[in-house]
Amino acid sequence: xxxEPLPRVVIxxxxxxxxxxxxxxxxxxxxxxxxxxxxxxxxxxxxxQVATGTLSPGDVAFPLRSIFRRARNIRVxxxxxxxxxxxxxxxxxxTTIPFDYLIVALGxxxxxxxxxxxxxxxxxxxxxxxALEMRTAIFKAFESAELEADxxxxxxxxxxxxxxxxxxxVELAGALAEIAQETLRTDFRTFDPRSTxxxxxxxxxxxxxxxxPELSKRATDKLxxxxxxxxxxxxxxxxxxxxxxxxxxxxxxxxxCQTTLxxxxxxxxxxxxxxxxxxxxxxxxxxxxxxxxxxxxxxxxVFVVGDLxxxxxxxxxxxxxxxxxxxxxxxxxxxxxxPFAYRDKGNLSVIGRNAAVAQIGxxxxxxxLAWLIWAWVxxxxxxxxxxxxxxxxxxxxxxxxxxxSARLITPSRHP
Amino acid sequence: xxxEPLPRVVIxxxxxxxxxxxxxxxxxxxxxxxxxxxxxxxxxxxxxQVATGTLSPGDVAFPLRSIFRRARNIRVxxxxxxxxxxxxxxxxxxTTIPFDYLIVALGxxxxxxxxxxxxxxxxxxxxxxxALEMRTAIFKAFESAELEADxxxxxxxxxxxxxxxxxxxVELAGALAEIAQETLRTDFRTFDPRSTxxxxxxxxxxxxxxxxPELSKRATDKLxxxxxxxxxxxxxxxxxxxxxxxxxxxxxxxxxCQTTLxxxxxxxxxxxxxxxxxxxxxxxxxxxxxxxxxxxxxxxxVFVVGDLxxxxxxxxxxxxxxxxxxxxxxxxxxxxxxPFAYRDKGNLSVIGRNAAVAQIGxxxxxxxLAWLIWAWVxxxxxxxxxxxxxxxxxxxxxxxxxxxSARLITPSRHP
Numbered sequence: 028x029x030x031e032p033l034p035r036v037v038i039x040x041x042x043x044x045x046x047x048x049x050x051x052x053x054x055x056x057x058x059x060x061x062x063x064x065x066x067x068x069x070x071x072x073x074x075x076q077v078a079t080g081t082l083s084p085g086d087v088a089f090p091l092r093s094i095f096r097r098a099r100n101i102r103v104x105x106x107x108x109x110x111x112x113x114x115x116x117x118x119x120x121x122t123t124i125p126f127d128y129l130i131v132a133l134g135x136x137x138x139x140x141x142x143x144x145x146x147x148x149x150x151x152x153x154x155x156x157x158a159l160e161m162r163t164a165i166f167k168a169f170e171s172a173e174l175e176a177d178x179x180x181x182x183x184x185x186x187x188x189x190x191x192x193x194x195x196x197v198e199l200a201g202a203l204a205e206i207a208q209e210t211l212r213t214d215f216r217t218f219d220p221r222s223t224x225x226x227x228x229x230x231x232x233x234x235x236x237x238x239x240p241e242l243s244k245r246a247t248d249k250l251x252x253x254x255x256x257x258x259x260x261x262x263x264x265x266x267x268x269x270x271x272x273x274x275x276x277x278x279x280x281x282x283x284c285q286t287t288l289x290x291x292x293x294x295x296x297x298x299x300x301x302x303x304x305x306x307x308x309x310x311x312x313x314x315x316x317x318x319x320x321x322x323x324x325x326x327x328x329v330f331v332v333g334d335l336x337x338x339x340x341x342x343x344x345x346x347x348x349x350x351x352x353x354x355x356x357x358x359x360x361x362x363x364x365x366p367f368a369y370r371d372k373g374n375l376s377v378i379g380r381n382a383a384v385a386q387i388g389x390x391x392x393x394x395x396l397a398w399l400i401w402a403w404v405x406x407x408x409x410x411x412x413x414x415x416x417x418x419x420x421x422x423x424x425x426x427x428x429x430x431x432s433a434r435l436i437t438p439s440r441h442p
Numbered sequence: 443x444x445x446e447p448l449p450r451v452v453i454x455x456x457x458x459x460x461x462x463x464x465x466x467x468x469x470x471x472x473x474x475x476x477x478x479x480x481x482x483x484x485x486x487x488x489x490x491q492v493a494t495g496t497l498s499p500g501d502v503a504f505p506l507r508s509i510f511r512r513a514r515n516i517r518v519x520x521x522x523x524x525x526x527x528x529x530x531x532x533x534x535x536x537t538t539i540p541f542d543y544l545i546v547a548l549g550x551x552x553x554x555x556x557x558x559x560x561x562x563x564x565x566x567x568x569x570x571x572x573a574l575e576m577r578t579a580i581f582k583a584f585e586s587a588e589l590e591a592d593x594x595x596x597x598x599x600x601x602x603x604x605x606x607x608x609x610x611x612v613e614l615a616g617a618l619a620e621i622a623q624e625t626l627r628t629d630f631r632t633f634d635p636r637s638t639x640x641x642x643x644x645x646x647x648x649x650x651x652x653x654x655p656e657l658s659k660r661a662t663d664k665l666x667x668x669x670x671x672x673x674x675x676x677x678x679x680x681x682x683x684x685x686x687x688x689x690x691x692x693x694x695x696x697x698x699c700q701t702t703l704x705x706x707x708x709x710x711x712x713x714x715x716x717x718x719x720x721x722x723x724x725x726x727x728x729x730x731x732x733x734x735x736x737x738x739x740x741x742x743x744v745f746v747v748g749d750l751x752x753x754x755x756x757x758x759x760x761x762x763x764x765x766x767x768x769x770x771x772x773x774x775x776x777x778x779x780x781p782f783a784y785r786d787k788g789n790l791s792v793i794g795r796n797a798a799v800a801q802i803g804x805x806x807x808x809x810x811l812a813w814l815i816w817a818w819v820x821x822x823x824x825x826x827x828x829x830x831x832x833x834x835x836x837x838x839x840x841x842x843x844x845x846x847s848a849r850l851i852t853p854s855r856h857p
Contacts, residue, residue, distance in 0.1 A: 085850060173518075435482050435499060
């Protein structure tokens with residue numbers, strides 16, 4: 028007697044939302060297919076450490092197959108979703124996967140605010156390749172300065188502008204300051220790396236605008252004490268390959284600068300539009316409008332979680348929203364739909380050695396204690412056990428010796 | 443009273459030859475400039491471990507600047523040599539560097555034996571990018587097999603042909619067998635990775651032809667016990683994207699195969715020709731003909747070491763020849779030219795867990811003891827201390843759990 032087939036659940040995306048949805052469905056009476064363009068989960072919060080040479084790509088990326096090797100009800104497929112209807116999704120290679128439940132967790136991408144031409148001069152930080160390209164840009168700038176005989180041009184190679192004063196911008200600025208002050212201090216013969224100029228620009232009136240103002244103040248003070256220039260209330264008017272034009276009120280300022288890093292602007296995955304055309308839902312600012320239970324109107328078995336979802340509670344685009352959303356959608360598959368109640372576990376941003384800011388419930392912390400909490404939380408959330416050990420070892424090494432072993436300049440194969 | 447200027451030594455290349463030449467000149471009364479296209483030294487002997495997902499790029503590559511940070515008489519420049527004469531070299535960016543002594547250690551590149559068209563279907567393993575591309579090809583093949591419904595096509599995705607039965611070919615075959623038998627054993631749902639077919643092809647009559655025949659025999663036995671097919675006396679007649687044609691005597695055989703890896707054919711860096719046109723020396727098979735003291739005829743202050751040199755003793759193209767040659771050239775700079783006497787420290791090739799072959803002087807070893815020597819020698823020669831620790835940790839992890847954390851499929855940034 029054949030047993031009744033299990034409900035088929037398709038999960039699109041192996042980021043935080045999709046990963047935690049699949050984990051919640053492992054070894055449950057459902058038949059799960061997890062689809063991602065890549066064969067790994069990327070631990071985004073530590074991506075800036077790849078871009079600044081502390082960690083290697085393998086330390087922050089985990090093969091999805093390996094995570095689910097023991098969950099026999101989960102199948103991992105590497106493929107790109109190109110189409111779907113209310114009962115199946117189609118991949119670029121022609122494979123069609125039917126589903127009873129669909130969990131869409133396709134996340135966000137970077138946005139250049141209608142200035143796509145800026146991307147070539149200001150690399151973003153969203154994928155592993157972005158991080159490697161940024162790492163190359165940063166360390167190549169110092170190499171070019173060593174080769175440059177003209178003083179003004181050398182100065183431009185030693186100037187870094189970071190666009191965006193959110194978590195990523197602050198983390199990059201802090202790491203760059205440490206690279207210039209400590210890591211590279213004795214590495215060059217024609218200039219002193221400590222003369223490196225680092226400018227962080229944000230249109231808001233303070234850094235880390237999602238934090239309480241006093242923590243923004245502490246982060247700014249700390250960065251300034253590390254030699255970073257902080258420009259708030261300032262817009263970027265132009266990015267060229269050797270300069271950045273800033274606009275603060277009526278004042279314009281031109282900074283000769285060979286390296287601009289993009290840490291601003293996130294946009295929902297453009298696939299949301301295709302998705303809504305096919306399933307008759309709506310987008311808001313690119314995000315898919317979902318019901319309180321994360322399902323889309325008229326399709327109670329289709330859930331959108333994480334950065335791609337526009338939830339009635341107007342949830343922020345952070346990892347915890349995706350993680351909890353993924354887990355919630357999985358529970359809905361198993362036990363029926365219920366409204367999603369996001370539990371804010373707090374915010375953490377790191378600035379540098381012994382320096383972070385943390386807002387956890389009513390508590391606001393900064394300095395060493397916030398930094399220890401940051402390190403502990405990030406290690407705890409790292410997926411693979413061996414990576415936890417290796418990341419701890421690398422951090423300890425970096426902490427005591429200020430060294431960064433992964434500062435490789437790796438061009439594409441045929442340069 | 444100005445002191446007399448120090449002799450200027452320019453070293454081209456940061457591989458084994460250049461690195462050990464520079465180390466021997468550190469803190470000596472010379473003014474050294476070390477030029478490399480890349481900003482790191484690549485530890486080639488472990489490159490196959492990057493290609494097979496055990497190690498990360500940062501584990502086998504070390505920033506040259508960091509190695510020489512405390513040697514104030516050594517300046518590292520990242521640049522590509524485009525021209526030279528008997529008194530200076532020119533870089534691609536226009537920089538000219540005058541020298542009193544020149545040490546050329548520009549190594550070798552891969553060769554496709556007059557079949558450059560094969561490269562696109564059979565990636566080589568020489569640079570870090572090659573290793574990442576090979577890693578992608580290997581793990582992508584298994585992903586494609588999981589997606590493939592047609593049995594024959596799936597079989598072709600699960601077939602790997604390795605061209606070349608020297609050290610690299612044997613190491614790749616052993617690592618691939620472990621990936622198929624152990625690492626991926628429970629990772630797929632539509633096929634059993636243990637059915638993977640691995641074929642090693644070499645035109646010689648045995649694997650590892652530079653070793654004593656009995657060690658070749660043991661390596662062959664070990665590989666065969668791991669399920670690898672060994673085809674000696676066999677030539678490659680054709681490589682297409684989904685098949686390989688082999689020729690053994692008068693017999694041809696077609697193997698449907700989506701992944702062919704190139705572990706054969708090394709050619710001297712083609713820059714040797716330009717070099718000899720400028721300095722009036724000669725090449726032999728692409729290598730620069732040098733005197734017994736490694737200098738070129740008529741230019742006692744210009745030395746060529748490592749794979750690029752054709753020495754009267756007809757030395758093999760191995761790391762030890764480059765290392766000892768670099769050290770010898772450095773000593774010649776400091777104390778005058780003397781004939782180079784290569785000291786053969788032996789050969790080591792690893793096949794897999796607890797399995798290696800070693801030939802050290804009159805001693806021939808295989809099995810666990812050879813494997814332990816192999817691991818010890820490679821860890822000892824790794825440059826950075828933190829990398830030694832991390833590599834040991836990764837190896838221990840891989841050894842006990844058969845896992846490979848770095849099996850990432852990373853396409854170029856805009857796929």
